[in-house]
Amino acid sequence: MKRLITLLAFAASLAFTGVGHAQDKPAAPAAVPAAAAAPAAAPAPAAAPAPKEAASADADPSINSGDTAWMMTSMALVLMMTIPGLGLFYGGMVRKKNVLATLAQSFVVTCLVTVLWFMIGYTLAFTDGGSFVGDLSRMFLHGMGKTTVSGLSGAVPESVFMSFQMTFAIITPALIAGAFADRMKFSALLWFMGLWLVFVYSPIAHWVWTGNGWLAKMGALDFAGGTVVHINAGVAGLVCALVLGKRLGYGKEVMAPHNLVLTMIGASLLWVGWFGFNAGSAVSAGGRAGMAMTVTQIATATAALAWMFAEWMAKGKPSLLGMCSGAVAGLVAITPASGFVDPMGAFIIGIAGGVICFWTATYMKNMLGYDDSLDAFGVHGIGGTVGAILTGVFAVKAIGGTAGMLEGNGGQVWTQIVAVAGVAAYDAIVTLIILKLIDMTIGLRVTEEQEREGLDITQHGEQVV
Numbered sequence: 001m002k003r004l005i006t007l008l009a010f011a012a013s014l015a016f017t018g019v020g021h022a023q024d025k026p027a028a029p030a031a032v033p034a035a036a037a038a039p040a041a042a043p044a045p046a047a048a049p050a051p052k053e054a055a056s057a058d059a060d061p062s063i064n065s066g067d068t069a070w071m072m073t074s075m076a077l078v079l080m081m082t083i084p085g086l087g088l089f090y091g092g093m094v095r096k097k098n099v100l101a102t103l104a105q106s107f108v109v110t111c112l113v114t115v116l117w118f119m120i121g122y123t124l125a126f127t128d129g130g131s132f133v134g135d136l137s138r139m140f141l142h143g144m145g146k147t148t149v150s151g152l153s154g155a156v157p158e159s160v161f162m163s164f165q166m167t168f169a170i171i172t173p174a175l176i177a178g179a180f181a182d183r184m185k186f187s188a189l190l191w192f193m194g195l196w197l198v199f200v201y202s203p204i205a206h207w208v209w210t211g212n213g214w215l216a217k218m219g220a221l222d223f224a225g226g227t228v229v230h231i232n233a234g235v236a237g238l239v240c241a242l243v244l245g246k247r248l249g250y251g252k253e254v255m256a257p258h259n260l261v262l263t264m265i266g267a268s269l270l271w272v273g274w275f276g277f278n279a280g281s282a283v284s285a286g287g288r289a290g291m292a293m294t295v296t297q298i299a300t301a302t303a304a305l306a307w308m309f310a311e312w313m314a315k316g317k318p319s320l321l322g323m324c325s326g327a328v329a330g331l332v333a334i335t336p337a338s339g340f341v342d343p344m345g346a347f348i349i350g351i352a353g354g355v356i357c358f359w360t361a362t363y364m365k366n367m368l369g370y371d372d373s374l375d376a377f378g379v380h381g382i383g384g385t386v387g388a389i390l391t392g393v394f395a396v397k398a399i400g401g402t403a404g405m406l407e408g409n410g411g412q413v414w415t416q417i418v419a420v421a422g423v424a425a426y427d428a429i430v431t432l433i434i435l436k437l438i439d440m441t442i443g444l445r446v447t448e449e450q451e452r453e454g455l456d457i458t459q460h461g462e463q464v465v
Helices: 002-024 028-041 043-047 065-091 096-126 158-176 186-209 214-218 226-244 260-282 287-315 320-334 343-368 376-394 411-441 448-453 455-460
Strands: none
Touching (some): 065 096, 065 260, 096 158, 096 186, 158 186, 158 226, 158 376, 186 214, 186 226, 186 411, 214 411, 226 320, 260 320, 287 320, 320 376
16 A cells, blocks of 8 residues: 555656656647647748739729639620520521631631720720810820729729620621622731721611710610621611622522521620620629610520511521521610510510511511621611610619600610711711722722632632532
C-alpha cells in the first residue's frame, strides 16, 4: 500500500511539473495553430505590390458588372444572328448554284460593317450632333476609354454599348441581300453596303435612338429596331429588287430552295439570337429585359403558328419553310414593341405579324410582280411596319413609360405612323440614289451568262459539291 501511495504521489508530481512548464512555455501542440495561421497572413506581403488591377476593379464605380455581362452576352447573340444564322437561313432558300455566294454576302457584310462602324458609323449614329445626324467626335472611336460611359449606355462601358450596336448595324444591311439574291455583283454589293450604312442606317439610328434625334423628340417608340432595322432593310430591299429587276426565268422556272434543313437551322439561330436583340436593348439585366424576352418568345411562337394555319388553309399543307418564315415574321413584328407591351399585346402582335406577312410574301408579291427573292420586304418591311404601328396601340405605361391607344393615348398611333413613313421615304430615296450611282460606274447586275451559271462559280470560283 505504501508503494502504491508513493507511485501515485510521484505521478501527480510529474503531472504538476508538466502543467507548470506548459504555463511558462507553450508546448509543441500549441504552436500548431500558430503555424496554421501563418499562410493566412502570408498574402498580405504579396498583395502589397499589386501591379495588376483586378478584372472587376473598374475606376468608375458606376459601371454595373451584371449589366455589362448581359450586354456582352447580348452582343455575341446578335452577332450569331448574322453569322451563321442569317447566312444559313438565306443560304438554304436559294438554288444550289448560289448558296456559297449567299453565305459570302452575310460574312463579308459582317466584316465590312465592323470596320466602317469603328471608323465613322458609330459616331454618326450615337453622338450628340443635331436632330438629323451625330457629330464626328467618336471617329475611329477617338476618346473612348476603358471605363467611358456614354449617356446612352448607362451603367455599362461605352465600348460594350458600341459593340452591341455594331451587331445591329451588321445585320440590317445583311437582311437587304435577301431581296436581290442570285443577281448582284459582289463588287457592287460591297460598295452598296458600305454607302448604305453611312448614309442611311447611321442617320436613321440617330433619329430614333438618341435623345436629340427628331423622331425621338417626337416620341416615336422603337425598342429594338422596328423602324431602324426592319422597315429600313425591307424598304431598301424592295428598291433593290425593283432597280435590279427580276431573276432570269422568274415566274417561269422552278426556283425551289436548295436545302430547307439549312433554313430551319438558320431560323432557329435567329430565334435564339433575337433574345439578345430585344432583351439586350434594355441595356440592363433587369425587369424590362425580362419582359422583353418573354414577349419575344410569345410573339414568335404565335406568329409561326398563325403563318402555318394560314398557309394550311390557303394551300392545303403546312410547310416547314412557312413555319420558319412565320417565326421570323413574329420576331420582326415584336421587335419595336418588345420593351413596351405586355404578353397579351405580344400575342395579338404575333397573330397579326404571321397572317399579314404570309399574305404579303405570297400573294401581294405576285399581284404586284416584283421579285423580292427571299422576302426581305414581305417579312421585314411589312412585319416591321405592323409591329411599329401596333406598338402605338398596345404600349403599356407601367412597362415602357408610355401609354398606347388602349390606355387612352391615341396620338401614339399617329406618331408611329409618321415614324414609319419618314423612315421609309428617306430610305427609299437615298437607296435609289446609291444604286443608280453604282450602276453608272461599276454596274449592279451580273451578266446573263454569269447569272445562269451561278454566282458561286462566277463571283467566287467555288461550288457546293
